[in-house]
Amino acid sequence: MRTENPDSLKWRKSSFSGGGGTGGGNCVEAAALPDGRIAIRNSKNPDDGTAYFTRTEIHAWLQGIKAGEFDDLA
Template identity: 45%
Template sequence: MYRIHNAVRELGTEGWHKPWSGSNGGSCVEVRKLPDGRYAVRQSTDPEGPALVFTHTELDVFARGWEAGQATLAAS
């Protein structure tokens, strides 16, 4: 089980990609598949910040909500 406190410290910088793109000035999410099959999601403008961890099903639901305008990520 992964205990993620900080995306960079725990997960490193390799393997992240931006699965979604939009007209939001480069403020995107980045995703990385973890060895156990789950996915870590982080704010691209805050790569040293926290990451959310989803199962494949949870990430699918999140992505559908994102595309429908029901989900947003905001750097604090």
């Protein structure tokens, strides 16, 4: 599967990733790729790598988050 250059993507940062408040400066960014996948990275350390997921995988993950399945990790 072809991987885009992360620097060429249009990244969107979570509104919960701000410098203050509950985000504490932890920054998560996501970008849509032309082939339909979603790229996720840490905006504070973008050179540390980018994870790529299908839309089905992202949907399942977000549903789990909304259902509280990962609350014990926070």
